[in-house]
Amino acid sequence: MNEKFTNLVSQLKNTSRRDFRAFSLISISLLLTSSLMLFAFQISKLSPLPYLSQRIEDDVKAMKKAYDDCKKGYGEKFSRKTIIQIELSPPETKTNIKRKFILDRDCKIIFTVW
Structure with missing residues (x-):
């Protein structure tokens, strides 16, 4: 019983780590995309x-x-x-x-x- 519980806990930790990695990857990509768009809009304001x-x-x-x-x-x-x-x-x-x-x-x- 104790082994099943530790296996379940370790699986849950692995799953949460993968979910956290996916979340961080998505959030970083959105942050980079939005900063690039903001940079492009700032450059377009400088057009003559x-x-x-x-x-x-x-x-x-x-x-x-x-x-x-x-x-x-x-x-x-x-x-x-x-x-x-x-x-x-x-x-x-x-x-x-x-x-x-x-x-x-x-x-x-x-x-x-x-």
């Missing part, structure tokens, strides 16, 4: 958002210039479409932009080559 918004504004200026050039009749024409290449630099914009636009005969932008 003003630069990106300025880049969008500069792209809009390039589109307007392409539209105006198309209305004036500039650009290469082929099969009722017009190709206009725009290069803008810092006096006009805050970033350097070089784009090609494909416009239809009503000067609507169909495609932009970045």
Whole structure:
């Protein structure tokens, strides 16, 4: 009877050790994952958002210039479409932009080559 009891106690200890190891492994992996995600979010906060918004504004200026050039009749024409290449630099914009636009005969932008 005493041997059965000691066997049961030792089995219980072994089981609890395995459960504790599994729990510690899972908790450490979750802790590492959450810390990596937190690190990634902190890095993403450092991204230059003003630069990106300025880049969008500069792209809009390039589109307007392409539209105006198309209305004036500039650009290469082929099969009722017009190709206009725009290069803008810092006096006009805050970033350097070089784009090609494909416009239809009503000067609507169909495609932009970045």
